[in-house]
Amino acid sequence: MAFDRVQTGVLVSIVVIVAVLSGIVAGQHLARSGTETHLVPDTRASSGVVILDGVFNGDLTGRLEGNIRLVLGETPVEAGSGGAFKVPAGNFLMNRVQVVVPDGMKFVASKKGKYYYPVESSQARSLVPGNRVYFQDETSAQKAGYMKAK
Numbered sequence: 001m002a003f004d005r006v007q008t009g010v011l012v013s014i015v016v017i018v019a020v021l022s023g024i025v026a027g028q029h030l031a032r033s034g035t036e037t038h039l040v041p042d043t044r045a046s047s048g049v050v051i052l053d054g055v056f057n058g059d060l061t062g063r064l065e066g067n068i069r070l071v072l073g074e075t076p077v078e079a080g081s082g083g084a085f086k087v088p089a090g091n092f093l094m095n096r097v098q099v100v101v102p103d104g105m106k107f108v109a110s111k112k113g114k115y116y117y118p119v120e121s122s123q124a125r126s127l128v129p130g131n132r133v134y135f136q137d138e139t140s141a142q143k144a145g146y147m148k149a150k
Contacts, residue, residue, distance in 0.1 A: 060089040097129060105134035107141050115149040116141035123149060 048068020053061045063083040064070060070077040070085070072092055079085045101108070101119050108124045109116040110131045116138070117124040135141040138148065 055089045055093065058089055059086045060092055061086045099125075099129050099132070102134055104136050107135040107138060109133050109135070109141060109144070109146045114147055116146040117149050121149075 046066050048064065048066035050064055050068060050070055051062050053063075055061075060072075062085060064077075064079045064085065065083055070079075072087060075087075077085050077087055106119060107116045108119050108127060110127045111133055112131055113127075115123075116135060117127075119134070133144070135144065135146075142148075
C-alpha cells in the first residue's frame with residue numbers, strides 16, 4: 001500500500017505519541033513500585049579533552065583540559081594560560097590525496113568525462129579518485145569511448 005506525505009506524517013505522529021505515552025505509563029509504574037533514583041558523583045579518573053574552537057585567520061584555536069598532550073603532525077602544541085592554544089592551521093588543513101595507479105596502466109579517464117589522459121599528466125592528477133578508469137594503452141581507452149585530450 002502506498003502512502004503519500006500526509007499519510008506518512010500522520011503515521012509518524014501516531015508512533016511518536018504512542019512512544020511518549022508508553023514512557024509516561026512506564027514512569028508512573030516505576031514511581032508506584034518504590035524504585036528510587038540516586039545521583040552519585042563521578043569518581044572515575046578524569047580524561048584529558050581537546051576542544052577545537054575552529055580556524056580563525058589561518059590559525060587553529062582551542063584549549064586543552066586535563067592531563068593531555070596534543071601533537072599536530074610532528075609538532076607538539078604548547079598551551080598557554082587556561083590551556084588555550086593557537087597554532088597555524090597550514091598543513092593541518094591540506095587535503096592530501098594519494099592515488100595508487102594499478103601496475104601497467106598508462107592512461108586514465110573519468111567515468112563522468114569524455115577524454116583520457118596520460119596517468120602522469122596534471123589533468124589526470126585532478127580527476128576524482130573514485131571516478132577513475134585506467135587503460136594500458138590508447139587503443140583500449142578509445143574502444144571504451146574516450147577521446148584523446150588536447
